[in-house]
Amino acid sequence: MSGYRKIIESAYGDAPDNFHVARSGDELHVDLTYPPRSDAENRGQVRYLVFDQESVRASDGIRISYDYDRDGYKIEQASTFSWEADDTVCDQDWQEVAFIQAWGRQRPEDGE
Incomplete structure (x- = not known):
């Protein structure tokens, strides 16, 4: 298997789904977009x-x-x-x- 395939794309902003997930060959890529600095600052994001x-x-x-x-x-x-x-x-x-x-x-x- 080759190529880069997006599975989930972040909604950005204050949305709770603040992450990208993609597959490239034998790798799973997970990127958190603007993760909260602390639990106290977290508004339901990852x-x-x-x-x-x-x-x-x-x-x-x-x-x-x-x-x-x-x-x-x-x-x-x-x-x-x-x-x-x-x-x-x-x-x-x-x-x-x-x-x-x-x-x-x-x-x-x-x-x-």
């Missing part, structure tokens, strides 16, 4: 992206958000994960496990 996978290999998913104060992406995982007889129970106490600086691979300007 602020977090939760990513997980489903297969025979268990995993603890991640939650990604943009940290405006530090100018980068905060990655969190639920702090507790356990199996029960009928399903998976995941404590929703998200804790930061990694931070990725925005423009972390930016090339230095000439002469710097």
